[in-house]
Amino acid sequence: MWIPPERGERLFVIGLLAVVTASALWIREAAAAAEAATIRREHLLQTLQHQRFEPNAARQLEPRRFDALFDGRHLCWEDGPGGRYLALRTPPEVR
Amino acid sequence: MKRLRDVWGTFVRGSLSPLALAGAAVMCVGLGVLHETARVVRRSAEVGAATARAADEIVAEAAILRCAAEERTAAQDEFRGRTVEVVGDANGWTAQLRGAGMSPRAYWCERLPGAAAVAFASACTVRMPSLAELLPTARVVAAAGFPRLSEDAMAAVQRGDGADCFVRDPGVALAIWSVGTDGPDFVLGPFVGQAWNAGADVFVVPGHLWLPPHAEPVTVRLTHDVLVVVRGNLYLGNSLRVYGGGRLVFLVQPGPDAIAFADRDGNGRWSAGDRACDPATAFSGPIEGGGSAFLGLPGADARLSCEAGLVVEGELHLRAAVTVSGPLILGSGVTRNAPDGRVQPTGVWAFDVEREPVPGMATTGLPRPGRLRELECDDAAKREQPLYAASPAR
Numbered sequence: 001m002w003i004p005p006e007r008g009e010r011l012f013v014i015g016l017l018a019v020v021t022a023s024a025l026w027i028r029e030a031a032a033a034a035e036a037a038t039i040r041r042e043h044l045l046q047t048l049q050h051q052r053f054e055p056n057a058a059r060q061l062e063p064r065r066f067d068a069l070f071d072g073r074h075l076c077w078e079d080g081p082g083g084r085y086l087a088l089r090t091p092p093e094v095r
Numbered sequence: 096m097k098r099l100r101d102v103w104g105t106f107v108r109g110s111l112s113p114l115a116l117a118g119a120a121v122m123c124v125g126l127g128v129l130h131e132t133a134r135v136v137r138r139s140a141e142v143g144a145a146t147a148r149a150a151d152e153i154v155a156e157a158a159i160l161r162c163a164a165e166e167r168t169a170a171q172d173e174f175r176g177r178t179v180e181v182v183g184d185a186n187g188w189t190a191q192l193r194g195a196g197m198s199p200r201a202y203w204c205e206r207l208p209g210a211a212a213v214a215f216a217s218a219c220t221v222r223m224p225s226l227a228e229l230l231p232t233a234r235v236v237a238a239a240g241f242p243r244l245s246e247d248a249m250a251a252v253q254r255g256d257g258a259d260c261f262v263r264d265p266g267v268a269l270a271i272w273s274v275g276t277d278g279p280d281f282v283l284g285p286f287v288g289q290a291w292n293a294g295a296d297v298f299v300v301p302g303h304l305w306l307p308p309h310a311e312p313v314t315v316r317l318t319h320d321v322l323v324v325v326r327g328n329l330y331l332g333n334s335l336r337v338y339g340g341g342r343l344v345f346l347v348q349p350g351p352d353a354i355a356f357a358d359r360d361g362n363g364r365w366s367a368g369d370r371a372c373d374p375a376t377a378f379s380g381p382i383e384g385g386g387s388a389f390l391g392l393p394g395a396d397a398r399l400s401c402e403a404g405l406v407v408e409g410e411l412h413l414r415a416a417v418t419v420s421g422p423l424i425l426g427s428g429v430t431r432n433a434p435d436g437r438v439q440p441t442g443v444w445a446f447d448v449e450r451e452p453v454p455g456m457a458t459t460g461l462p463r464p465g466r467l468r469e470l471e472c473d474d475a476a477k478r479e480q481p482l483y484a485a486s487p488a489r
Contacts, residue, residue: 013114020121024128031132038139045146058447069146073175075153080160081463083210083449087157088150090175 044069052086061086147197154179155190155202156467162188163464188464205465209458211448212242214424215404218442221425229429232440241426242406244324244346248297248455252324257298260290267305271332271392272363278302278327278350278384283313292318292341296454302350303327303384306335308395317341322455326350327384328409331417332392334400342421342444343403344453348386354378355385355409361432363389372410372427386426390438391415397435402443413438420444 044066051061063075063086070088077084154174162170162181172179177194187205214220219233222241226233244252251257261281268275279302284290291298296319304325306313312334320342327350337343349355355372356365365382372385386409391399397415404421411429413436420443431437446453450466 010114013118017114017117017121020125024121024125027132028128031128031135034139035135038135038142041146042142045142045149049149053447070150073150078157078160081164081461085157085160086153088153088174 041069048075151177151192151200152202152467152469155192155200156204156464159183159188159190159202159204159464159467163462189470201470203468203470205452205468207450207452207458207463207465209460209462211446211451211453211456211458213240213448214242214406215422215446215453215456216448217422217445219423219425219440223425223428226425226429230438230440233425242346242424242453243457244455245457248322248324251297251455252299252326255299255301257290257295258301260284260287260298261300261304263302264305267307268303268363270307271330271394274364276303276328276363276383277381280305282307283315288316291315291321291343292339296320297322297324299323300325300327303330304345305330306333308332308392312336312400314338315343317343320344320452320454322346322453324348324455325386327353328386329388329405329407330392331388331390331399331401332395334396335402336400337402342446344406344421345388345403346406346408346455347388348408350381350384350386352380353384353386354380355387355427357410357428357430358383358387358412358432359430361412361414361430385409387412389414389432390417391433391436404444411438412436422446 048061048066048069051057063077066075067073069075073088073090076087076089078087079085154172154177158170158172158179158181161172162183168183170181172181177192177197180191180193182189182191183206185206187203190202190204192200192202214234214236217234219230220236221227221230221233222236222238224235227235260283262284264280264282265275267282268280281300281302282305298321300323304323304327307330309332314336316339317337318339318341322344323346325345325347327347329345329347335343354376356369356378357372358364359369360366363383365378369378371378386407388405388407388409389412390401391397391414393414395415398417399415400418400420402420404423405419406422406424406426408426410427411425413429413431414433416435416437416439418439418441420441422445423438423440429438447466450463452458452465
């Protein structure tokens, strides 16, 4: 037979449950935001890889669009013996 | 069901704590959230690793191209704690990437003699501006911009390299044209896929090449790019499928002494009413084999697909609605032998002419690195190295 706990015990357990629930909700929110960021990065990466290797798409590749992928480094076109090529540059203030 | 009723009864009778029930529910929710979070973290790590790999490739490629541009045989660069070492030789350039917290990676670029003809980068290229109405997306090039064979490939054509993977079939033309053809007729041999994947990349048909009408399409598995030079006419009466990562290009050029002409009546041979592609030249020589491609044949399907690229020096004849996946490059005009005859260059694939070789074709411009390829690192072998050198036995 269940014996009802004391009032203080009840309050402690209810408070604990409330804290656990709030933490779970907060973690869920953070995970949702992180997932959205991951999906954006993944989409950018897929677009970059497609445009890098498709001859017809490579002509339209805009390097600045992919800066978010490379953490402060800038993607840019440079001229080489085989035409333009992509390079990653670190901005002077970051070096 | 009975068990559920028992639990519910226990709860109603007050023998199960509501707090314990709430605690169990919260634990379940918490576990679900943790599982979800772990999935998100794992996916984020995967995307991060793929991004780091793409960045490594870009850095390695840039280092190789700088080394090539400065005409050095070796170069070293450092980028955000990663060392890039480039070594070049007659065959190409190798870039080694090393850094803290990463396994070493190696990349390689083949040395190309120059850029391939720009026509191979487009879905459709023509020499005659009058074809713009029929092929509105076509790019027009001058005679100098038309692709031509390299010297090595021209020598291979003279020698007839790779002709043994085609089988001579005297009856195939008679099944289509009432009087057949005068030139030698070939079909694909039974082991043509194996022969094309054996290593060589230029194969010569010393006559006409036929893909006769059939219920099933011709399917070829190619592991590398191949050029088939047809010294006569190409007769496509069946769909052609190519898979396996390699690309197939047909170059159709006039046979010995043959002159390109438009077969207006569609009888497969020179006859009254036909006209030479070059109006200044009077027709002479063999009555067929002027480097023409016939897409669609009597008795073939009204719709065909060709997953190869086509370079046609003579006339293109259309008797079916044909899609061409690779570059379609036309040196002369187009003749429709049937009301439904049309060609659609879909541009499913093309060459990166600045960085990819087109087999057998001449190049222009400076030597350059080809596309970047990742090399397998022999990490396993490194792990097996002993920590200390073995000492000689006493």
